[in-house]
Amino acid sequence: GDSVTQMEGPVTLSEEAFLTINCTYTATGYPSLFWYVQYPGEGLQLLLKATKADDKGSNKGFEATYRKETTSFHLEKGSVQVSDSAVYFCALSDREGYSTLTFGKGTMLLVSP
Amino acid sequence: EAGVVQSPRYKIIEKKQPVAFWCNPISGHNTLYWYRQNLGQGPELLIRYENEEAVDDSQLPKDRFSAERLKGVDSTLKIQPAELGDSAVYLCASSPGTYTEAFFGQGTRLTVV
Numbered sequence: 001g002d003s004v005t006q007m008e009g010p011v012t013l014s015e016e017a018f019l020t021i022n023c024t025y026t027a028t029g030y031p032s033l034f035w036y037v038q039y040p041g042e043g044l045q046l047l048l049k050a051t052k053a054d055d056k057g058s059n060k061g062f063e064a065t066y067r068k069e070t071t072s073f074h075l076e077k078g079s080v081q082v083s084d085s086a087v088y089f090c091a092l093s094d095r096e097g098y099s100t101l102t103f104g105k106g107t108m109l110l111v112s113p
Numbered sequence: 114e115a116g117v118v119q120s121p122r123y124k125i126i127e128k129k130q131p132v133a134f135w136c137n138p139i140s141g142h143n144t145l146y147w148y149r150q151n152l153g154q155g156p157e158l159l160i161r162y163e164n165e166e167a168v169d170d171s172q173l174p175k176d177r178f179s180a181e182r183l184k185g186v187d188s189t190l191k192i193q194p195a196e197l198g199d200s201a202v203y204l205c206a207s208s209p210g211t212y213t214e215a216f217f218g219q220g221t222r223l224t225v226v
Binding site: 034103105106 | 116117146153154155156157158161169204206214215216217218219220
């Protein structure tokens, strides 16, 4: 079945550092890929998405590119802020196109001033 | 526009007791999901509704879990009787339809003691 693997956390960075959170997936067909973010005490929010190979999703300075050849969707940000501290989840949707999501385990990001 | 609303936010019950969670999706969203998120894990799908029909309940432990979506709007998820291993965050999400984003509520944190 479909699965998502993300790097374990926590990832601890200083403010303005470069961020990469690795995500690889296993799926049949051509899933859509997502990054969701969960701030402390809040629900999951969509951060960005990509629906086909070579698409780049971007939002709030975060970027991720759908790499079919390496089955990856790594999240990057050039300069993190303290307010980016949260748990980040990589996810894919099923082939049928419904938004049923398969999630990775999540990666906690801690940014210090 | 109001987002996905869940209640209660927190619930503590003794094992073998029943418990119910309620979800009000975003107006006009035909698809509704219930996910369970164990500590340190990503959310896992329990059930998906298209309007009032449960179209994917393959991961719902039917011996103790039940769900309904009356009139294709609000939904209730019930556990009877609860077990210690049911302690988790129960997330409700909704989406307008296929190939679209899922919007999540803040979740209900259940603790079974």
